[in-house]
Amino acid sequence: MFNWKNVFRGAAMGITELVPGVSASTIAMLLGIYEKLLQAISDLTTGHIKRAFRFLIPLGIGMVAAVALFVKLIEYLLHVHNQPMMFLFAGLVLGILPFLWRSAHAETKHSFKPLHYVLMIGAFVLIAMTNFVGESNQAVMENLSLPDYVYLFFSGWLASTALVLPGISGSLVFLILGVYHTAIASLSTMNIPVIIAIGCGVVLGLLVTSRLVRFFLKTYTQATYSLMIGLVAGSLIVIVPTELPETFLYWLVSLMALLFGLVTALTFGKAER
Template identity: 30%
Template structure:
């Protein structure tokens, strides 16, 4: 999840769903509430820890943090030097993930169809929205963290891309690389606040209107494919945290147009191989966690 959350356009929520921990994640976070405090004061820390599924939350957060700090340099390098190959892998990952979410819908109704279309339109709109530039101060870091974390737990909506739209992606990555503790803590506080509030809403939706919710999540993933299309040409650049020019606004083109415009190989065969590899990986993970499936 941490590695996925670094890439603008890919959601950690997608990875949570692939690995079969999505419902457990939402329910565990939702339980960090006043009831947990009641258990803490009345029954002790062990009862409170078990109530919130603390071991699961701690292990997951540790993995995310380790991944973010370990892979931020690697992901940045791949985005800069092998963008077609990296986006191809994630494109296949999202396609097969959407299929697995569709499988969760027990019965398609008109409301589910409307929900799926709404999710697709919303995600597509996010991918083509014009970025704004917020000042990199602590208030905006807090707000950005609160908004981005909501996207991070939704399959198909990238928290990193939300930060990019807000103009906060580069300052956040810079803070992580330079270990700016105060900035990281502010972002973290915003993330915790947003997560605790949004997880309750999402948990209610999954419990009461599950098919409609999963239809909307499917739409989010399909709409997000516009962002992870491997072949893009750059229309404008921006300076990253190291003062280097990196792509800012891009548009999608065909693999053949990409070769004509950029003069670089579209790597079509390799891209297809990577897409198929991602699909096989997800199917394998699903069979590993569900040995009796099929």
């Protein structure tokens, strides 16, 4: 039987994938379905197709519907009310860090070693450095040739890591590769060839990356969790706006958005625990 609650979970993941710096896999962890997501994607390549579809079809419906319905709204909010929106997402990301920390210790019953802290700091710095990616080369690609579609395909492949690695945003990967606005415009205008090129890359990338992540989670649990904590913490540097609110009202709204995101994440984290 399909779990139709996954439609709403997929919708939450789909909305976050429209925002550079916010990872859908972070939201999957927040909702308590991260490991089930990895399992279902891996099932597609191990013969358990029906079990995978029971989980992935409602999730996919939610993600696709959310992207189609909210892409223009998210574009508007990020453009007109960027600061409260980003503070909201920052609160969500901040609130999931205690959950990740508890999960790492619960899985192994051991404390982090010095090597794990090195991995954590390295992952933090790696993601934080993406904050210096400029807006150059962000024009919408037009009159596309075959090499352009190949590039979009591999961009989708790289961005698919966002669905399996918390802290890495698919939209941020697109931004780094210079195809973010092309991807968003294709969704807004239903540019089918571009959507297919990127979508095929995402699907193929998911099938490969999910198995690698599951392997590392099982074999090197604490090292993998330390990387995840670093990636998620580093994404805060990317998410928090560089320009702070100018008026008291906007400060108040932004602070309320931050607290709402934080409390929501902490609540879900306790429920998952």
